[in-house]
Amino acid sequence: RKEITDEFFNYRHLSxxxxxxxxxxxxHWAKIEVPKDKEELAALQARLRKRFPVDSYNKARxxxxxxxILSNNMLEKLFPLSDTI
Incomplete structure (x- = not known):
């Protein structure tokens, strides 16, 4: 199982x-993995901001x-709420 997972992430990173x-x-949104590295997380957040109206989404949240109540760790990491919204 670990070998398959490692190969998937290698292929994903390369593509x-x-x-x-x-x-x-x-x-696909269901295939997004939250990076453990802070720089990679910041890059993913910026990438999602380019694609989706994150501020509008967070305002609605x-x-x-x-x-x-409807949130989870993934949402909190990918779409952090700020006090300015």
């Missing part, structure tokens, strides 16, 4: 590096789910 920007490609 991301060589193809995604050139062809405006994005992974704050308004409709102020206690973050």
């Amino acid at each position: 991301q590096k060589q193809l995604w920007d050139q062809y405006s490609a994005y992974e 704050k308004e409709l789910d102020p206690n973050r």
